[in-house]
Amino acid sequence: MMAEIKDARGLACPEPVLMVKNEIDKIGGGTIKVLVNTVAAKENISRLAGNQKWSVSIAEEGDGWLITLTK
Amino acid sequence: MNNKALIIITGAIVGVLAVLLVKLGNPQNMGVCIACFLRDISGALGLHQVNTVQYIRPEILGLVIGAFATAVVTRDFRVWGGSSTFTRFILGFFVMFGMLVFLGCPLRMILRMSAGDLNALVGLLGLVAGVALGAVFLRKGFTLGQAVIQNKSNGYMFPAIILVLLILLLTAPAFIFFSQQGPGSMHAPLAVSLGAGIVAGVLAQRTRLCLIGGIRDLILFKELYMLYGFIAIFVVALVGNLVVGNFNLGLAGQPIAHNDGVWNFLGMVLAGFGSVLLGGCPLRQLISASEGNTDSAVTIAGLLAGAAFAHNFGLAASAKGVPVPGQVAVVIGLIVVGAIAFWNVYFNLKTRKTSRREVTYDGGNKGCEGPGLS
Numbered sequence: 001m002m003a004e005i006k007d008a009r010g011l012a013c014p015e016p017v018l019m020v021k022n023e024i025d026k027i028g029g030g031t032i033k034v035l036v037n038t039v040a041a042k043e044n045i046s047r048l049a050g051n052q053k054w055s056v057s058i059a060e061e062g063d064g065w066l067i068t069l070t071k
Numbered sequence: 072m073n074n075k076a077l078i079i080i081t082g083a084i085v086g087v088l089a090v091l092l093v094k095l096g097n098p099q100n101m102g103v104c105i106a107c108f109l110r111d112i113s114g115a116l117g118l119h120q121v122n123t124v125q126y127i128r129p130e131i132l133g134l135v136i137g138a139f140a141t142a143v144v145t146r147d148f149r150v151w152g153g154s155s156t157f158t159r160f161i162l163g164f165f166v167m168f169g170m171l172v173f174l175g176c177p178l179r180m181i182l183r184m185s186a187g188d189l190n191a192l193v194g195l196l197g198l199v200a201g202v203a204l205g206a207v208f209l210r211k212g213f214t215l216g217q218a219v220i221q222n223k224s225n226g227y228m229f230p231a232i233i234l235v236l237l238i239l240l241l242t243a244p245a246f247i248f249f250s251q252q253g254p255g256s257m258h259a260p261l262a263v264s265l266g267a268g269i270v271a272g273v274l275a276q277r278t279r280l281c282l283i284g285g286i287r288d289l290i291l292f293k294e295l296y297m298l299y300g301f302i303a304i305f306v307v308a309l310v311g312n313l314v315v316g317n318f319n320l321g322l323a324g325q326p327i328a329h330n331d332g333v334w335n336f337l338g339m340v341l342a343g344f345g346s347v348l349l350g351g352c353p354l355r356q357l358i359s360a361s362e363g364n365t366d367s368a369v370t371i372a373g374l375l376a377g378a379a380f381a382h383n384f385g386l387a388a389s390a391k392g393v394p395v396p397g398q399v400a401v402v403i404g405l406i407v408v409g410a411i412a413f414w415n416v417y418f419n420l421k422t423r424k425t426s427r428r429e430v431t432y433d434g435g436n437k438g439c440e441g442p443g444l445s
Contacts, residue, residue, distance in 0.1 A: 010217035012154060012350040012366075014287060018209060021292060039147055040279055043074070048292055063220070 006034040008041055009064055016041035017048050020069070024052055029071045037064030045069075074278070075299060081274040082303025088267040089182050089304070090311030092130070095259035099317070099326030100186045102308075103130055103271065104179035105353035106170035109371070110378035110387075111255050112236065115248050118379035121387075123253025127240040129261050131357065133268020135233040138276040138361035147276070150226030152365030155215035158411060159366050162345045163356070163373025164380070165404035169341030170353075171378065171387040172334055172397050173197070174327055177282035177352045180339070181301055183328060185308035187320035190328050190335050197336035201343020202286040208412040209291065212419050213348060218366060226363030229371070233361075254327060276362065281355035283346040327390060334393040334401065341404045348412060 006023065008016035016036050023032050032054075036042050042058065042065050049056045054071040089102025101107055107124075114125030142148040170176050173194045175183060180198065183191035205213075239247050240261070250256040258264060274280070278300060285297030312318040322330045329335070346352050349370055351359065356374070359367035381387045386397040 010151065010154065010219055012215065012218065013284060014209065014291060014350070015214055017288075018291065038149070043279075044288075047074075047296060048294065051292075051294065 004033070005066070006032070008034050008045075009037040011041070013040055013044065017044045020045050021048060024049070024054065024069075032069040034067050034069075035061060035064060036067060042067065075296060077274075078278040078280065078296065078300040079303045081278045081280055082300035083307045084274060085178075085271050085280075085300075086185070086304040086307030087311060088271060089308055090315060090317070092259045092264060092267055093317065094315055095263055096257055097259050097264075098254040098257045100183045100188060101175075101179060101254065101327060102182055103267075104175050104182070105131070105357060106167060106176035106374070106378070107174075107179060107254070109353065109374050110167075110171065110382065111250075113375045113379040114250075114255065114382065115239075117246070117248055118375065119382035120248075121382045122248070122255075123250050124255045124382065125248040125250045126255045126258060127236050127247065127249075128258070129237075129240060129264035130268040130271075132233050132237050132240070133265045133270075134272035134275065134354075134357055135230060135268075135361045136237075136265075137269035137272020137274075138358045139230045139233075139272075141273045141276040142362040145277075148226065148363045150221050150223050150363040150365065151218045152221050152225065152369075154218035154366050156366055156369050158215060158415075159349060159370045160373035160376070162349050162408065162411065163370040164377035165407055166342050166345035166349070166353070167374045167377030168381055168386060168397075168400045168404045169201075169338045169343075169345065171381045172338035172393050172401050173342065174329070174388050176354065177342070177346075178304075178354055181282065181305050182308055183325070185305050186312045186325075187318045188325040188328055189320065189322045190325055190330050190332070193332045193335045194339040197339030198282075198343040199286055200336075201340040201345075202283060202347045203290055204340070205344045205347030205412065206287060206290045208348070208416055209287075211416045212423070213412055213415050214419060215348070215350075215366075215415075218364075221365060225365050229360045229365070229368040272358065272361070275354060275358045279355065279358070281351045283343065283352040284350075284355065286343070287347050329388055329390055329392045331388075331392050334388065334398060337401050337405070338388075338393075341401050341408065344405070344412075345408045348408065 054069045092102040108128035111126040115127045280300045288294040356367045356370045386400040
């Protein structure tokens, strides 16, 4: 089964982070995958996830990054 | 170096530069003010005719040159746009009204506070209220939509215009207006202003320094990162002002400021509300435009147009206070920004019922049909 991936590409601050924050608040734990294509979004999401004790892994994907958060 | 240390160092350097620029000739408490300096540039280009606020401010040119060069070197230069571009112009236009009624952008607000101007504290309360108001709409799903990759030529236009402004500044042709009196005539030596701008531009690009973002992240995410930079600006500029004897605590008689609390507050509510919907303060818009974001470039155009309009129609405040038309303009601005936020959320909720944002991974090609990113 293909994982469901949030697409935050092309969105300006703070929308990508807000998208992830809403998902974190909704599921509490598990896996969240999100695609971003700005450095700001990548850093901000990583920082938010780190603060909320989620582990972060980042892989380059096309023009941006696929961020995988797990807890 | 970790990010937190870098943003604190950035804030400290900006604080030192701001005090230094005033010492070397910039208007009081106006070492750097993006709103005021864009207003001066719009005057220099003859877009408004108030002869006390016309000058091509080298700090603005330096910020763009520094940020552009850094973005290119670090491969952060990415050309994209198309996210509610005209709405951004309108928001920029009204944000400038708010800032010119308060007399400063968020950066100058901090600098005014660091010089003891308590009116700026009232402005800060307004700014926080405005950002909080915008955050309500962000939580409800406000979005200006996805930007897409654009042809690279789009991204070079903004820095190119800045280069033209630099040439106009250096050659000072007769058709460019340079104030002979008032704040516009007060400036540090060109090379110092330009150099300070470049240094600040490099650092602001690396750290994405933005006060609006700082307050917003604190409200939305309990995240302090961005605010450290501004706390550093405040502390360092405060010490600097005390050292050079530019600290004067109080409400009355502050330089290039008025003490009408209601309009200081409401002006910054408008500035904060509009800016948070735009995703950043004028400084951040300037840096972002230099990194290839054409939406931010249009926002800067909106700010310039707003400044020209404000001064042509006597809306901007002065040390004497806020003229009645300026008060009306702030109220209209709040209504317009509120309406933009409300209708955006309304139509978003309506469309979201039929299509959801979440997509199944398609290999990363959605919305990227133009030339690839560098």
